[in-house]
Amino acid sequence: MTKYLSKGKFDRMEKLTNDKGVIDALALDQRGSLVKAMKKASEDYGKLFSMKMVYDFKEAVTGVLSPHTSAVLLDEEMGFKGIKAKDPKTGLIMSYEKTGYDANEEGRLPSLIPEQSAQIMVENGADALKVLIYYNPNDKDEINDQKKAFAERFGTEALAAQVPTFFEIVTYDDKYASDSAEFAKEKPQLVLESMKEFTQDKYHIDVLKMEVPFNPSYIKEWNPDRDDGVYTEAEAEKYLVELGAAATRPFIFLSAGVPTDVFQKELKLAGDAHVPFSGVLSGRATWLESVDIYIRDGKDALIDWLNHKGTRNVNGFTEILNQTATPWFEAYGGMDNIQVIDIDNLN
Template sequence: MTTTLSPGKWRGLMTTATASQTFAILAFDQRGNYRQLLPEDATFADAVQIKQQVVSALSPHASAVLLDPVYGLGAAQHMAGSSGLLMAIEKTGYSGKATARRVDFIEGWDVGKIKQMGASAAKVLVYYHPDAGEATQHIEDVVRELAAQCRQHDITFFVEPVTYSPDEALPKDSPEFASQRPEIIQETVRRLGEAGADVLKIEFPIDVKYETNHDVWRAACEAVSDACPVPWALLSAGVDFDVFLQQVQVACEGGASGFVGGRAIWKDAIPLDEAARTEFLASVAVERLKKLRAVVEKDGKPWTDFYTPIPTVEAWFHQYT
């Protein structure tokens, strides 16, 4: 069963996807993690220029680019016209306790401005666990409110839930949490998909430090797809490229619609000098994107399996608000 999408959301998905209606999206909305990769004496202008350089080189090979308003305006204005634009709306990091995380927003920045600047989609990153009590309810309320704002502005809405542990005695990188991770992500996509996300950008459902069997990976991805009412794409979470490529392959075989990948593609370029960075981007990074894109175009699940456009009837625009 498919859901009917409004014209703006339909166009937003069309412009962020490949010709096969899958996602090969370059993520460079990082701020804190990005600054850590830069030299200590790097200025704001340096951060803007390097981000612009990376995006200018890689955007022709991506179906879309995800950027932030802090450092990303220059990149948005110099990226390939063939790529869609997603803009992040949240502040980097989180507020509240580490075991009860909340999301905050960039002052002076909202869904209306994202639409106004010509972006195809708005994206929010939320730290989420389905059993974190009031923190869980806070995140679900935020997603519903942002979904309503995106409907009002008729813009596509991507939601990026990142898991965490609400139990100090159970760290996220522990084998005990890893054993719970598949079910946590299944419940997360079910709830946040129902809360109004058009697309979910999610972590790999298996902690590959503890499980290397690709059949187990694939089964976990299939379970996510069964639980998820909307298309989902895989985030890279800072893993090395070779690992991410394997994850994307298995995820797409298991029902994912593509990837939204960042540091796995470009992180090695940031510490280089400008000449070396230019060479790396034109060779290694472009080749990485091409390999990932080939996988999703061959094996990814088209987002059109989930959505249909409104019917074209006479004077349809009278009802369009």
Template sequence: MDCNRTAILGIGKIRGLQQISTPGGIFIMCAMDHRGSLKAMIEKEQLDDEVDYQELVEYKLELCAALAPYSSAILLDPNYGAAQCISRGVLPGHTGLLVSIEATGYESAQPGRITALLNNWSVEKIRRMGASAVKLLVYYRPDLNEVAKKQLKTIKRVAEECLKYDIPFLVETQTYPINDENTKTSKLAVLKPGLVIETARQVASLPIDVLKSEFPADLKHEADRSKLIQYCRQLDEASPVPWVILSAGVEYEAFRKEVEIACSSGASGFLGGRAIWQEIVHFADKKDRLKFLSTTVVDRLKELADIATKYAVPWYRKLGIKASELAAVPENWYVNY
């Protein structure tokens, strides 16, 4: 399904995209919508038997307070972060808010993974709470046809709701190992460029607004800069919508390199999470944690922001439209809106 991109870009979507990007149209976004993974990180590091609701909320509040002032937007979950950060005043009004719609984790469908939407949560509620955009994570293998069809069906379902409520829709895609592929072998690394690029082609053919993509190579497996640039340009060609790079928990130095190469090859910025802040779980003492956040973590974000601002492609330019004319607005447009 190919879409007329400007036709689906309603005035509400345009406003949302403005809210989650810089005035220059670049996405400098931080992800802190982690739920199960953050809980596991804290429990493993601090040997807690059980991390409770309030502890997870506190981590989100600390992250948001430190990073939101330097971000064009923050990605938060409804369980522990979005409403909590608004109500506690740590999400500035000038910073956009993306809210996740999926349940944490995935449903196993051997050998694939199926995304489930969070119960009692919806695009309508995300719009009502004042968020700027909806985010959906899908684990995706284009070579698993039946599983991919189910995932595309879920994306399409949410996309239709986002069109109805005229709110931007960002889809995050992540590949994963099947059969005898794992991180200890090079099998998945060899396949990764093709998987990521084909995933972009299939997913971005639906009426989505921004693609949050993996870097289309494993830097531990491929170090040739010219090949990395080639893969990113192929990804750019495959995606008709603006795309940003996710961090997938890699080390910060690797993510910085990925952001620089991706933004130089067509990306419109980044939506980074653990690569920016994952070491905070090492600090059981809140004072030490806040110091690390306000220094090392903020410095990382500022560095990434400088890279994206210098090299990234504004989202509207990717769509072939001008910043001064994002949509045609005829007289009495509101009558049938």
């Protein structure tokens, strides 16, 4: 079946990918979690925290690392200096959702930044828009129906603005802690069912940003010292294969805050299983170690870390993606199966 894309969307997808058609992107849109980490580090090292630290950190990380990536994900709220520091050849993905959720309200419901719109963000330089939702396919219909409607509104608005959509899904179950063995047992089903839902055409999602469908801390072979392993490596690989088979559009993996070597191991496992993922949006796995260095030793030490360890982290992911990832257009049967429509010239 032919895939139709507006010229605006197609051109922006090309801007977001490397010369192999792979999304090799850096995530730096963390807001509440980054502020929390910096406040803790400031307390630990006897420093006085200010929001300027957050703004300057995003500026430095983006300035040094964006030339090594195909795209960078930033927010205008705290990442405005980072947006200006981005390499002009690197694509810009902008966050459209408010950070976090109202813990006093059932369902972890998402909401958009009220002063933003798809068109405004395009005018401000966005090559793609991203939203995050917390999703449990087993939640009550009155909760999930709101999230499905949210996804449809997001996709339809971006369709009109001719800007690609990145849709990030973080699964949860309020009965269990996210790092518990109980949740680890549920996670494969939650991630797979989420893929099956939001890969549907009606949402107009261009790129799904997915968790790996397991918790790597509970793979028995990877963690031989613990006695509560949940899955074997072969089972984890099977879950990855099922996830890839369910996708009807490009999808990428998020790092979910795991250490760099663990995320690289996950990507290699997906590659070994020939899972057709189209890249990564790697966040904390790339730069989290530098937060303490920045707070403790200052900006010069941060820049030095970024030029050495941070750059190695990024290039390490690029090397793995060159061996494992699938071009985004292969999700539609190849570039020859995509028909680009110049909507601006339609009467």
